[in-house]
Amino acid sequence: MPQGDKSAYTDKQKRKAEHIEEGYEKRGVSHKEAEKRAWATVNKQDGGGKKSGSGRKSHSD
Secondary structure, X not given: OOOOOOOOOOHHXXXXXXXXXXXXXXXXXXXXXXXXXXXXXXXXXXXXXXXXXXXXXXXXX
16 A cells, blocks of 8 residues: 555545545644544554554553
């Protein structure tokens, strides 16, 4: 997957990123920077793109 390819994200994640991006732009952040920040936020909150169901159990000590 090339860098910047958003095909691995769910529709919900894409909508979330778009909403976050709009909020940054309303505060005067450039479009490109707002997009970067929005996807960084989605990645931090959701851990990246789509995950398979099998083997995704969290590990606790």
